[in-house]
Structure formats: C-alpha cells, structure tokens
Amino acid sequence: MHSLDVFFNPKSVAIVGATPKTGKVGRVILENFKRKFKGKVYAVNPKYREVLGVPSYPTLKDIPEDIDLGVIAIPAPSVPQVVRDAADKNVKGLIIISGGFSEVGEEGRKLEEEIKKIIIEYGIRVIGPNCLGVYDAFSGVDTFFLPEERMRRPVKGPIAIISQSGAFAATILDWAAPRGIGIGKAVSYGNKIDVDDIELMKYFEKDPTVKAILIYIEGLKKGQGLKFIETAREIVKSKPILILKGGKTKRGVEAAASHTAALAGTYELYKAAFKQAGIIEACGFEDLFDMAKALTTQPPAQGKRVLVLTDAGGMGVMATDALESLGLEVPELSDSIKSVLKEKLPPHCIIRNPVDLTGDATDERYKIVLDTVLPSNEVDVALVITQMQVPTLTEKIVDYIYEATKYRKPIVVCMTGSEFTEEIAKKIESKNIPVYPSPERAAKAVWALYKYNVYRTRVG
Amino acid sequence: MNIVNEAKKIIEKAYSEGRRHLWEDEAKYLCSLYGIPVAKSKVAKSEDEALKIANEIGYPIVMKIVSPDILHKSDVGGVVVGVKNDEELVKSYRQILENVRKRVPKARIIGILIQEYAPQGLEVIVGAIKDAFFGHTVMFGLGGVFVEVLKDVTFRVTPVSREEAEEMIKEIKAYQILRGVRGIKPRDINALVDIITKVSKLLEYHPEIVEMDLNPIMLYEEGKGAKVIDARILLEPKS
Numbered sequence: 001m002h003s004l005d006v007f008f009n010p011k012s013v014a015i016v017g018a019t020p021k022t023g024k025v026g027r028v029i030l031e032n033f034k035r036k037f038k039g040k041v042y043a044v045n046p047k048y049r050e051v052l053g054v055p056s057y058p059t060l061k062d063i064p065e066d067i068d069l070g071v072i073a074i075p076a077p078s079v080p081q082v083v084r085d086a087a088d089k090n091v092k093g094l095i096i097i098s099g100g101f102s103e104v105g106e107e108g109r110k111l112e113e114e115i116k117k118i119i120i121e122y123g124i125r126v127i128g129p130n131c132l133g134v135y136d137a138f139s140g141v142d143t144f145f146l147p148e149e150r151m152r153r154p155v156k157g158p159i160a161i162i163s164q165s166g167a168f169a170a171t172i173l174d175w176a177a178p179r180g181i182g183i184g185k186a187v188s189y190g191n192k193i194d195v196d197d198i199e200l201m202k203y204f205e206k207d208p209t210v211k212a213i214l215i216y217i218e219g220l221k222k223g224q225g226l227k228f229i230e231t232a233r234e235i236v237k238s239k240p241i242l243i244l245k246g247g248k249t250k251r252g253v254e255a256a257a258s259h260t261a262a263l264a265g266t267y268e269l270y271k272a273a274f275k276q277a278g279i280i281e282a283c284g285f286e287d288l289f290d291m292a293k294a295l296t297t298q299p300p301a302q303g304k305r306v307l308v309l310t311d312a313g314g315m316g317v318m319a320t321d322a323l324e325s326l327g328l329e330v331p332e333l334s335d336s337i338k339s340v341l342k343e344k345l346p347p348h349c350i351i352r353n354p355v356d357l358t359g360d361a362t363d364e365r366y367k368i369v370l371d372t373v374l375p376s377n378e379v380d381v382a383l384v385i386t387q388m389q390v391p392t393l394t395e396k397i398v399d400y401i402y403e404a405t406k407y408r409k410p411i412v413v414c415m416t417g418s419e420f421t422e423e424i425a426k427k428i429e430s431k432n433i434p435v436y437p438s439p440e441r442a443a444k445a446v447w448a449l450y451k452y453n454v455y456r457t458r459v460g
Numbered sequence: 461m462n463i464v465n466e467a468k469k470i471i472e473k474a475y476s477e478g479r480r481h482l483w484e485d486e487a488k489y490l491c492s493l494y495g496i497p498v499a500k501s502k503v504a505k506s507e508d509e510a511l512k513i514a515n516e517i518g519y520p521i522v523m524k525i526v527s528p529d530i531l532h533k534s535d536v537g538g539v540v541v542g543v544k545n546d547e548e549l550v551k552s553y554r555q556i557l558e559n560v561r562k563r564v565p566k567a568r569i570i571g572i573l574i575q576e577y578a579p580q581g582l583e584v585i586v587g588a589i590k591d592a593f594f595g596h597t598v599m600f601g602l603g604g605v606f607v608e609v610l611k612d613v614t615f616r617v618t619p620v621s622r623e624e625a626e627e628m629i630k631e632i633k634a635y636q637i638l639r640g641v642r643g644i645k646p647r648d649i650n651a652l653v654d655i656i657t658k659v660s661k662l663l664e665y666h667p668e669i670v671e672m673d674l675n676p677i678m679l680y681e682e683g684k685g686a687k688v689i690d691a692r693i694l695l696e697p698k699s
Contacts, residue, residue, distance in 0.1 A: 219593065220593050221593075222592045222593055223592070223593065223595070224593065225591070225593045225594030225595060225617060226594065226595055226617060229594075229617060266591075266593075268613075268615050269591055269593070269594050269597055269615055269617070271615075272597065272614065272615035272616050272617060273594055273617050275616075275627070276616060276617055276624065459623075
C-alpha cells in the first residue's frame with residue numbers, strides 16, 4: 001500500500017472541527033463526506049455529541065474505532081495538539097485545511113515546525129496546511145470547503161489536478177463541471193510541509209484511473225528544480241503532464257553583473273525546465289483543458305503530418321495556418337491517393353490537403369476520405385472540420401468519424417456554430433473524440449498530441 | 461581529476477585574495493582546462509613581460525587593460541587590436557596606460573592582457589547562472605543586438621546533454637543565421653554544442669560559480685571551430 005492511498009481511499013475519516021453552524025468550513029466538509037463518501041465518518045468537536053446526525057467526540061482519541069484519515073479545520077494554534085492526538089490514535093494521514101501558518105509570518109512558521117517534528121517522529125503523512133485538500137470523485141473524499149450549490153463538482157474522469165493554489169483548484173472544478181470535463185482527482189496542497197507536487201505526480205503516475213496530470217504551479221521549493229525535472233521526465237513516458245505556470249514576472253535583476261543573470265528571469269528558467277521535463281505548458285486554463293481533452297481521448301500523433309478535411313474552404317485554410325504556425329505540416333497527398341479520391345468523389349471536390357468536400361458535402365464523402373487517407377502512411381493525424389450549416393450533412397457523420405478511429409491515428413474535430421452544431425458536437429464527444437469550436441483551438445490540440453509523442457519517445 | 465584540482469586552485473586563489481570574480485585570464489584558463497577553446501592570453505605587468513608573452517603567443521595580438529575599476533575597457537582607450545610587432549607593442553603598451561591614467565586616474569591597474577588575435581566570426585554568447593530553485597542553468601544566444609535588444613536566448617538546467625544543447629541552438633529565433641543565410645556561411649554548430657556541454661560539465665565540478673559569461677565567442681564556419689574571446693566568472697560569497 002502506498003502511503004498516499006490514505007488520502008484518496010481511506011476506510012474511515014474524522015473531521016476535526018465539524019460543526020452544525022451554517023457557512024462554516026467544518027460543516028461543508030462534513031456535508032461533503034455525508035453525501036458521497038462510502039466509508040465511515042466521525043466528527044470531532046467537544047461541544048457536540050453528534051453533528052448533522054454523525055457521532056461527534058471531544059478528541060480524536062475518544063473515537064472508539066480506527067481512523068485512517070483526519071481532516072483538520074480548526075484555528076491554527078490548536079492544530080499541533082490535534083496532530084499529537086492523531087499520533088497517539090495511530091491516524092495514518094492528515095489533511096490540514098486551516099490557514100494561519102508560515103504564509104502569515106513567524107508565529108505561524110513556528111506552529112508549522114512543531115507539526116513537522118511530530119509527523120516525522122510518528123510517520124504521519126500530511127497534506128497542507130492552508131489548503132483545500134483532496135477531491136476524489138471515485139471514493140467520495142472531498143475536503144473542498146466550498147458548498148456544492150456554489151461550487152459544482154465535475155463528473156468522474158481521467159484528469160488529475162495538482163494545484164499550488166486552492167482557489168485555482170476550486171475554480172477549475174466548478175468551471176469544468178458544466179462543460180462535462182471529467183476530473184477524477186484534485187489536490188490543493190497549500191504550504192506543502194510534507195506531501196508536495198513531486199510526490200503527487202509520482203503517485204498519479206501509478207493510478208490507473210488517471211490518464212493526464214494537470215498542474216498549476218507558482219513556484220517550487222528551493223533546490224527542488226532538478227528533482228522536479230527528473231521525476232516528470234520519467235512520468236511522461238507513460239502519461240502526459242500539462243502545466244499552467246502562475247507568476248511570470250521577472251525576478252529582481254537590479255544587481256545582475258552578467259548578461260546571463262540579467263536575462264535569466266525566473267519564468268525563463270521554468271520554461272526551460274518544462275521543456276527538459278517533457279511537460280506541456282498551457283497558456284491559460286481553456287488551453288490547458290483543450291489539450292487535456294485531446295490527450296485523454298486520443299492516441300499520441302506519431303508524426304507531424306496532418307490531414308485537414310473540411311466542407312468549408314476558409315475553415316480549412318485557417319486550420320492549416322494555425323497548424324503550420326505551430327510547426328506542424330499539412331503535406332500534399334501522393335498522386336496515387338489523389339487518384340483514388342478523384343475516382344470516388346464528385347469532380348468539384350478539391351483534392352489536395354486540405355481536402356475540401358465543399359458546401360454540398362455528404363457524410364459519405366467524409367467516410368471516403370478518412371478510409372482512403374488515414375490507413376496510408378502519408379499522414380499521422382486528422383483534423384476534421386464539419387460545418388453543420390451544410391444541409392446535406394446528417395447525424396451519420398458522428399458514426400463515420402467514430403469508425404475512422406479504427407486506424408489508430410488521432411482524430412480531432414472542429415465545428416463552429418450554434419445549437420445544432422453543439423448537439424452534434426456533444427454526440428461526437430460522447431464517442432471520446434474531442435471537438436473544438438475554432439480551427440485554432442483544434443490545431444493546438446493536434447500540436448499537443450504531436451508534442452506529447454516527441455516527449456514520450458525521447459531517449460534518456 | 462588533475463583538471464578539477466587545477467581548476468579548484470584558480471578559484472581558491474581568488475578567494476584567498478578576497479576576490480569573488482576571476483580575472484579574465486584566470487576565467488579563460490579555467491575554461492581551457494575543460495577543453496573549451498579560448499583565445500590564448502596572459503597578463504603582463506611590465507613592457508618586458510608583455511614582449512615575452514606576445515612572442516610566445518605570436519603576432520598579431522590584442523591588448524586590454526586589466527583593472528577592477530574598469531568595466532568597459534574600450535570606452536577608456538584600454539584596448540588595442542591588431543598589434544603586429546614588438547615596436548607597435550611597446551608603443552601601444554604606453555598608450556593604453558596613458559589613456560587610462562588620463563581618463564580614470566584612480567583606477568587600480570593590475571596589468572595589460574596580451575591576447576591572441578582571433579579573426580572576426582559570428583558572435584555568440586554562452587552563459588550560466590546558479591538559481592535557487594534549479595541550480596546551475598546554462599544560457600545560449602547570439603551576441604550583440606540579438607541578446608541585448610531582442611533577448612533571443614534560451615536556457616537549460618544542468619546537466620545539459622548534447623541533444624539538449626542541439627535543441628537550444630535550434631530553438632532561438634536567429635537559428636537560420638547559424639545555418640547560413642545570404643552570404644553568411646553555415647557555422648560550426650558542433651563546436652557550439654561542445655562548448656555548451658563543456659560549460660555544463662565545468663559547472664558540475666564547481667558549485668561556487670554563480671554567474672558566468674563567455675561573451676563574445678567567435679563562431680567560425682563549419683569545421684573551423686569557435687573561440688572564446690572574453691570570459692567572466694563570478695563566485696558565490698565564501699561561506
């Protein structure tokens with residue numbers, strides 16, 4: 001058993017600071033567990049014998065049964081005593097939600113040191129303090145103290161999120177929920193006195209429910225840069241890591257004596273580190289999830305040659321521009337492929353790359369092109385544009401695109417439009433094929449599939 | 461092992477003299493120990509010494525003032541390029557000292573650096589810093605406006621492999637210039653990869669180095685190598 005399992009799959013949980021008072025952190029967390037968690041839940045609060053129907057005890061030590069995980073939501077000065085109780089009780093892991101530690105100053109730093117000493121001595125694992133903790137859609141562990149009616153939880157899915165910022169993690173979950181983005185796990189680790197980003201990455205590498213690891217980071221711990229790079233480099237061989245870096249401002253360079261020092265902004269070094277690690281950097285959270293969607297549903301692109309298939313010439317041109325500016329290629333098709341297509345498609349279709357099926361495109365034409373080009377060794381990935389405004393296209397396009405996944409090359413779909421388009425887009429996405437509302441965003445997703453393959457197969 | 465010890469001696473000497481920077485000739489010697497090609501140079505403290513060094517290196521030579529108080533040597537008339545013989549050398553020696561005494565009367569003068577004359581090449585810069593989070597990090601870019609105005613540079617955290625050094629070179633916007641463009645012949649990229657990886661190696665053995673600039677490096681045509689013209693190395697405060 002991994003020592004971090006206790007945070008995601010505990011058998012029993014005690015919430016220290018659970019309270020019936022509305023709006024309080026301790027109440028929201030207890031409600032979360034009551035609603036979704038399948039294991040045993042206890043409250044710890046000396047003022048009550050039960051809280052919202054859950055038995056409550058004065059201290060952790062008073063609970064008559066074993067406790068795997070303790071969640072602490074009480075003021076900072078009282079936390080060390082609870083940690084000592086947890087040590088006596090043999091609690092395996094603690095999530096310390098409370099703030100008021102090193103982030104506020106010297107006094108808080110001392111409390112943190114006190115806690116560190118105890119957990120090292122007793123081998124207790126800790127997430128936090130000053131964090132939102134853990135959200136696990138599979139087990140029902142949810143210490144995010146933001147009520148469901150304010151912060152929706154997304155559906156279960158293959159994405160795991162590691163966030164240095166609690167607010168970022170919460171916002172992302174709420175934002176992802178109505179978009180149908182599946183997130184299985186999210187961790188906000190706060191001051192990381194014990195469990196940190198590097199250890200969580202490694203943990204998610206081994207978690208079979210996780211297909212992509214998304215990280216929000218502002219800064220690493222001092223001296224951890226190389227370890228971060230080396231760990232990520234190993235993980236990306238089996239799973240993609242995407243990152244969003246917060247805080248891109250320059251370091252103080254006033255005293256820089258050399259050119260190099262004057263140019264070495266902190267962000268420049270992070271960018272270099274991400275490249276060396278094989279981590280894909282996103283430029284915003286929409287971009288982050290666009291790429292994650294492709295990487296969790298499609299195989300990596302074995303090369304940079306893209307088939308652009310469209311029923312709208314202009315969209316095809318825009319997609320080609322976007323792909324090429326990202327360093328991808330939209331190669332001319334061979335004469336033999338072209339002659340097959342010419343034979344099967346009406347003469348007014350434009351047969352080069354992009355292949356333009358024009359404004360009277362039918363579902364069958366898409367099928368013909370996909371079945372002819374994808375099995376060949378001329379392209380590595382397909383960007384399929386289906387402008388549904390064309391009345392000859394029907395819902396059958398969904399199945400034709402889906403059937404083309406049998407060629408084991410990634411397919412990314414772009415469709416721009418209103419209600420009808422969105423309805424078809426949903427149906428395509430339900431087949432695990434990513435759809436984007438603009439050629440640029442689709443192109444970026446294709447790029448991520450290519451870039452990840454480069455990182456994944458890189459030697460050493 | 462000998463190389464590392466020899467290099468450590470240079471650093472120890474600087475510390476023992478209360479310096480956190482290496483003199484230009486020390487910095488270059490340190491680089492040369494790790495196989496980085498540098499323009500040969502030595503500090504002369506007298507005219508006689510200057511003559512001796514110049515004849516060892518061979519004319520033509522370059523002469524540069526060495527002073528802890530002078531950062532921009534050519535601005536104060538502290539540099540003479542293309543000195544061809546003994547006679548010119550003596551003349552230039554006196555001229556440099558006169559220029560410097562006139563323009564920066566309080567400057568402490570260590571001597572005059574006598575340096576091999578290296579023909580003009582494409583100027584590139586390789587540097588390094590020690591960062592609190594990532595440790596030693598190597599930078600590469602083209603010299604002059606490319607680095608100063610366009611900031612067209614790239615970084616890698618050490619250790620930097622040959623593959624990564626190649627990636628760095630290909631990554632800058634000015635890469636086309638290295639590959640040859642309109643009258644500029646393709647450059648010796650292999651020599652550049654060598655320098656970058658050797659700098660990475662050097663840093664591994666000398667954690668005291670906090671800043672390093674090899675600037676400029678003359679990068680010659682394919683197969684003709686490269687040469688470090690100026691080198692600066694700054695050490696961390698002695699603990």
